[in-house]
Amino acid sequence: MVWCEPMSEFKFACPVCGQHITADSSNSGGQINCPTCFQKIIVPQAPANPDSKLILSAAQVGKPRPVAANGEEFAAEHIDHRKSVVATIALVVVVCAAGGATFAFRDKIFKSNQASSNGPGKKAVAAAPPKVYPIPTNVNWTMDLSEATIPDATAVGSIHASGFFCERATLQGGSLTLRQGRSGPADLGITVQLFAKQGEELSGKSVEIKPDRVPPVPKIILRWKDEQQKAVTKNFTNSYTLKVAFGDAANGRIPGKIYVSLPDERKSFIAGTFNAEIRKPPPPKPKQPVTQQQAPRPPG
Numbered sequence: 001m002v003w004c005e006p007m008s009e010f011k012f013a014c015p016v017c018g019q020h021i022t023a024d025s026s027n028s029g030g031q032i033n034c035p036t037c038f039q040k041i042i043v044p045q046a047p048a049n050p051d052s053k054l055i056l057s058a059a060q061v062g063k064p065r066p067v068a069a070n071g072e073e074f075a076a077e078h079i080d081h082r083k084s085v086v087a088t089i090a091l092v093v094v095v096c097a098a099g100g101a102t103f104a105f106r107d108k109i110f111k112s113n114q115a116s117s118n119g120p121g122k123k124a125v126a127a128a129p130p131k132v133y134p135i136p137t138n139v140n141w142t143m144d145l146s147e148a149t150i151p152d153a154t155a156v157g158s159i160h161a162s163g164f165f166c167e168r169a170t171l172q173g174g175s176l177t178l179r180q181g182r183s184g185p186a187d188l189g190i191t192v193q194l195f196a197k198q199g200e201e202l203s204g205k206s207v208e209i210k211p212d213r214v215p216p217v218p219k220i221i222l223r224w225k226d227e228q229q230k231a232v233t234k235n236f237t238n239s240y241t242l243k244v245a246f247g248d249a250a251n252g253r254i255p256g257k258i259y260v261s262l263p264d265e266r267k268s269f270i271a272g273t274f275n276a277e278i279r280k281p282p283p284p285k286p287k288q289p290v291t292q293q294q295a296p297r298p299p300g
Contacts, residue, residue: 008024008025009022009023009024009025010022010023010025010046010047010056011023011056012043012044012056012057012058013056013057013058014034014036014037014039014041014058015041015057015058015059015060015063016034016037016039016041016060017034017036017037017039019034019035019036019037021034021035021058023043025046027043028043028044028045028046029042029043029045030042030043031043031061039060039061040060040061041058041059041060041061042058042059042060042061043058044056044057044058044059130180130181130187130225131165131180131187132162132163133156133163133164133165133180134163135157135158135161135162135163136156136157136158136163136271138151139151139156139157139259139269139271139272140269141158141261141267141268141269142241142261142269143211143240143241143261143263144241145208145210145241145243148241148243148259148261148271149259149271150243150257150258150259150271150272150273151271151272151273152273153272153273154166154272154273154274155169155178155258155270155271155272155273155274156270156271156272157268157269157270157271157272158266158267158268158269159188159189159190159222159223159224159266159268159270160188160222160224160232160264160266160268161266162188162224164180164188164270165180166178166179166180166270166272166274167179167180167181167182168181168182168277169274169275169276169277170276170277170278170279171199171202171254171276171277171278171279172199172278172279172280172281172282173196173197173198173199173281174193174194174195174196174197174199174201174202175191175192175193175194176191176192176194176244176256176258176274176276177189177190177191177192177276178190178258178270178274179223185223185225185231186223186231187224187225188223188224188225189222189223189224190220190221190222190223190260190268190270191220191221191223192218192219192220192242192244192258192260193218193219193220193221194207194218194244195216195218197281198281199249199254199276199278199279200249200254200278202246202249202254203246203247203248203249203254204246204247204248205245205246206243206244206245206246207242207243207244207245208242208243209240209241209242209243210241211238211239211240211241211263213238215237215238217237217238218242219235219236219237220235220236220237220240220242220260220262221233221234221235221236222234222235222236222262222264222268234264236262236263236264239263240260240261240262240263241259241260241261242258242259242260243257243258243259243260244256244257244258244259244260245257245258249278252277252278253275253276253277253278254275254276254278255273255274255275255276256273256274256275256276257272257273257274258270258271258272258273258274259271
């Protein structure tokens, strides 16, 4: 029988924090404080084989040291390995269960997402119906510019036989737009395309057009919505009455007064004041390069 002298130094792991500690074999069975977590632990017995690469696990004072079925102490590396294997198996089981649940309830999940984006949530915030204003009685439709009166109040009128009230006015380039409805297509509106490139050019100027004025004259665009709430426009390039006077532009706005009567069958008209927001005209569209066609070759 050969006696194997235990190795003089060996390593073991703290059972609380896992810190690797080097100890002399003479300290086996003694108590020390872990240099990392400061817990009291019992130094395990040194391995009999000096070539052993296993790191033993110490025991915490007052708690039993883990032992194998044959009574030998577990190595810390063996314990960590088993823990990692168990954790991996548990993770795989959870992922598979989640995937199976998603597949089983996929119809309900996707339907609920579609309902939240296209269902009752959006119907609840449907656009409010357009406001209805009465047709004014203090101004009338007339083609005689001398009889046109402009009240000192926000522009009102009648467009396509519906009462109009100017809720917003803009001047972009030379296009003056009075509209009812602040966003989206106008519920009712009119645009007068004056001969100017910048809105500021109209500051302090006035324009008068009689029905017999020979073109070119400003084009007028009438806007309203049909019974299906679809936008409708009609253009007028002559035979109308127009009077518009602009004040001085300041701080991105320009005030003014307007009277316009149109020769449509509904006798549309607008009269009153406005305070238009001056907008920069859109940039000109780039010109497409002109390509020269090659002349056909004479027959050889």
